[in-house]
Amino acid sequence: MMNGSYSLGTGPEETGSMSNASLEYGPENRVSKRSKPGSSAQLQPSCCLSVSNISYSISERVGPWWDLHSFNKKRTRQILNGVSFHVNSGQIMGILGNSGSGKTTLLDAISGRIGNSGTLLGDVSVNGRQLKREQYQDCFCYVLQSDNLLSYLTVEETLTYTAQLALRQHSSLAIHTKVLAVMAELNLSHVAHTVIGGRVFPGISGGERRRVSIAMQLLQDPKVILLDEPTTGLDSMTANQIVVLLAELAKSDRIVIMTIHQPRSELFRVFSRIAIMSKGELVFCGQPGEMLDFFSTCGFNCPEYCNPFDIFVDLTSVDTRCSEREDATYNRMHQVTSSYQDSEIYQSMLVQIKQNYQRTDKLGIPFKSKESPGSMAKLAVLLRRTLRNLSRDxxxxxxxxxxxxxxxxxxxxxxxxxxxxxxxxxxxxxxxxxxxxxxxxxxxxxxxxxxxxxxxxxxxxxxxxxxxxxxxxxxxxxxxxxxxxxxxxxxxxxxxxxxxxxxxxxxxxxxxxxxxxxxxxxxxxxxxxxxxxxxxxxxxxxxxxxxxxxxxxxxxxxxxxxxxxxxxxxxxxxxxxxxxxxxxxxxxxxxxxxxxTCTTGSKPQPxxxxxxxxxxxxxxxxxxxxxxxxxxxxxxxxxxxxxxxxxxxxxxxxxxxxxx
Ligand SMILES: Nc1ncnc2c1ncn2[C@@H]1O[C@H](COP(=O)(O)OP(=O)(O)OP(=O)(O)O)[C@@H](O)[C@H]1O
CATH class of the missing domain: 1.10.357 (Tetracycline Repressor; domain 2)
Structure with missing residues (x-):
């Protein structure tokens, strides 16, 4: 299952974890059209995440400090603009977009890690229940782009210490069992006793390091996993394996949302949902098949033998190299965004979000496991971990x-x-x-x-x-x-x-x-x-x-x-x-x-x-x-x-x- 094999034919329909196999995903989720909102007969996934109208703006100075005239002026910059999407457990969503389009900021916003420097608007809800800002971190786990791991610990030690910090109230045996299970799920058992490694001495590979970072998050049993460019810095094959692995994790009743740069075309159907961002806006979000249809309807067909990811990201990116190109590409991006917002895909997604809010049989919010130990116990774990790591150097x-x-x-x-x-x-x-x-x-x-x-x-x-x-x-x-x-x-x-x-x-x-x-x-x-x-x-x-x-x-x-x-x-x-x-x-x-003593000699100094x-x-x-x-x-x-x-x-x- 974790051997990196995947099939081009694996449609999103197959990745769902709905309790009823006959239930369809997608705009598809015409479930919402067929059943009365709020009806308890309506089947619901074990977890669903709705993001509604997320906007983020910052106030920034117009110029650098050495240009006092412009430095004294401030302007508001819109980094995210009305982003909405809906994902169910069992689905993996890939967020694409050119550099600076706002992918990381979007993940930061929905994971509760955005700075206080700007204004964040919009709602995030899980199972139709709106989350308070301080609950975001308790509900979602977030795997950052860079792996921050201790070089001299083995993979098993790394995970065990993390488990002790997160789940100390569990017995040592329970923690050990959990660590073994997570290592097995992420295909890390064969490197359990290998050190992580660093710049000056060898350890596990880059792909394995990524998997360790993901495994550390899985220890808390999150239902929603957010990953910021988990494939960056990896070779193409390892990057593919990571995405396939994440798709497998999603199949185990989780929601996986990841940003990604230039995925290979084979991954097209591995994603349940593909979102494209440009200039802080969600230009498109839907299933892979819908994506081809949608862009085709807009007049943009993906040429044969071309990577649809590259084609559609390029089509919706704004080229700022010269003002003519910028105007032309900006207009094209806006046309696509407007078409998407008028499309049935977008409208049915909004209906789905609304229906989830209105349900009477809402499931609870699936928080991460929170049985962390007391302050002294955490200090003891951190001390042991630091000592063990640094004393091996x-x-x-x-x-x-x-x-x-x-x-x-x-x-x-x-x-x-x-x-x-x-x-x-x-x-x-x-x-x-x-x-x-x-x-x-x-x-x-x-x-x-x-x-x-x-x-x-x-x-x-x-x-x-x-x-x-x-x-x-x-x-x-x-x-x-x-x-x-x-x-x-x-x-x-x-x-x-x-x-x-x-x-x-x-x-x-x-x-x-x-x-x-x-x-x-x-x-x-x-x-x-x-x-x-x-x-x-x-x-x-x-x-x-x-x-x-x-x-x-x-x-x-x-x-x-x-x-x-x-x-x-x-x-x-x-x-x-x-x-x-x-x-x-x-x-x-x-x-x-x-x-x-003081030996003055023949010429004593006064x-x-x-x-x-x-x-x-x-x-x-x-x-x-x-x-x-x-x-x-x-x-x-x-x-x-x-x-x-x-x-x-x-x-x-x-x-x-x-x-x-
Ligand atoms: N707190 C902030 N202050 C100023 N600018 C910000 C802040 N946060 C984000 N930005 C700007 O918002 C834009 C989007 O940044 P973001 O990192 O989300 O892009 P991205 O799509 O993830 O890019 P990349 O793929 O290169 O990582 C960038 O131009 C960035 O400089």
Whole structure:
């Protein structure tokens, strides 16, 4: 059944799942003409979707920002214009149209994923019951054009985690059974234990990835499946197999609606309904056979051996290359649209929608399975999934654990061994090491987040729209997973640097040093994650975090300019930097109780031996730092929960910013 075989003769009539075989589909659905509206004797499919008069318009600026005159003017742009259609369970509808005709926007609109930037009008109803906007996502599943999958998980693991997020209230056995069934339905059983794969290592094929994305949606038993260009990027044969597979899924009592570019002509009769869009309008929607008849009636016959999809899409597209062509093609498109709206096909579809509204024996709305687990359980699933995926990335793990160490090696190589003699850099070298340790640690954290989190963020954007969890939960799961990596990585770094260069040889002080350095490393990663909630481009986030770190070191460390000599405004600002508390702590940890020697030689430098005790350095540069030791620690560590809270707010804001 899933072997990609299909027959040109498979008419839409054969794809229906009506309870009565004698019932006909189509304009056909003259059922509506034969039976009295609202009559309970009238047979109804187990699910029907009606879309009535969907229009979407946005207000946009006329010109770019550098042309102020036009930038200040706004115009309304109609992206969808009065789109109506009706589909029954068992049917697969293909939406065609040239680029920019509004296919994706139509799917976004009916799946409840359209932005707040425009005005959406019209109704969507299922089984004659009008849906509220917030119900769209609970009723329809939506497979996006791009596959957002975790590279290091196997197909079965991917589906199991999705099932655990969606159906946790089911037992493990029930989830396993469900995953096996969905894999069998989508012909994925043979790759169950194969990893998804990524750019740098092989995994399943492109077509299989598409099927995994579809399978993830099927776990929630949706009655209506929407797919945005599921065949894009696939070779022609694989693309055909995907469409045939979707037709099979539709036959199992589902509605499948997909947008598609340039399908092969063999698929013509695989679709139960074909819709053509142009300039935001539905130019035609009907069965394949009706399509040929309709265009023939309009005077456009499909030449023999030509692909009807290509011919009819071209015929209804507007060519904007020159104004004459644009006028001519626009008029032709309008003529076809008017003919369609006057046709029996369109009129009977409207009757069908009306009858569904008026039925007295309406079926309920088939919502997706919604037995999702509680917040903590979802967090646990996300944490397990993130850990399993990222811990299999051998190079990634190696880099994360060794990046601080490599940096520590640079410093150690440069300093070699700390001396106790002031004239041989005893003080300057120690301050230099503290400065470098505090200043550079945030960067390694930042690099980790920029390399690893964007992929997870894209998945969270999609899965939160699918109602599996909220974006901030993915953010929290990621943070929880970085704790062991950060602790180990910083501990390796500090163990090496501290003892190799010969810092204050006391185990407690070493532990304090490690505990302090952990914070800037984690703050760098957290700050990057927080900013990635509201800034889409990771490069911009990179720059932002780097600049904030530079500013923090300047204002907070007291190394470039001592705190006492700073203007008041900078003094106040320094309290907002973690570098202030971290540097104070490291100065105290290293210098407290140290006594230096001072070899003046034959030509002593004036004032070179003024301060020979570590406590003098502390009193002069950081007065009161000894008394503030515990408080500094608390304040330093308070940056972590503060950033976590900020991150939750940031990802809640992201809910409003991102539609996919
Ligand atoms: N929020 C928006 N703001 C501005 N323009 C928009 C918005 N949403 C859609 N559009 C515009 O509406 C038109 C239709 O876009 P849509 O992505 O739906 O087309 P499409 O038929 O799916 O194209 P393609 O096949 O190339 O993906 C495009 O010109 C697009 O730029």
């Amino acid at each position: 051998r190079m990634g793990v190696l880099m994360r654990l060794s990046q601080n160490l490599i940096y520590g090696m640079f410093v150690a190589f440069f300093v070699m061994r700390l001396d106790n003699d002031i004239t041989k850099g005893a003080i300057q070298d120690r301050i230099g090491i503290i400065y470098q340790s505090m200043g550079a640690s945030p960067y390694t954290g930042m690099l980790n987040a920029v390399a690893l989190f964007p992929a997870l963020r894209a998945i969270a954007d999609q899965e939160s729209k699918d109602g599996l969890y909220q974006k901030w939960q993915m953010f929290l799961a990621y943070i929880l997973h970085i704790i062991p990596f950060s602790v180990v990585s910083v501990f390796i770094f500090s163990s090496f640097l501290y003892w190799v260069v010969g810092m204050n040889s006391d185990v407690w002080r070493f532990l304090c040093f490690s505990a302090v350095i952990l914070v800037p490393h984690m703050v760098g990663e957290l700050l990057t994650l927080v900013l990635m909630g509201v800034v889409q481009d990771p490069n911009m986030v990179n720059t932002g975090v780097a600049l904030l770190n530079v500013a923090g070191v300047l204002v907070g460390s007291g190394f470039l300019r001592s705190n006492q000599q700073m203007p008041t405004v900078f003094k106040w600002l320094s309290y907002l930097t973690f570098q202030k508390y971290g540097c104070e702590l490291l100065i105290v940890t290293e210098f407290h109780g140290l006594n230096f 004032g070179a031996c003024l301060m020979t005790e570590g406590d003098d350095i502390i009193h002069q540069g950081y007065p009161g730092a000894l008394d503030r030791f515990t408080m500094d620690f608390l304040l330093l560590y308070s940056f972590l929960p503060a950033l976590v809270l900020l991150g939750i707010v940031s990802y809640k804001i992201r809910d409003r910013l991102v539609q996919h």
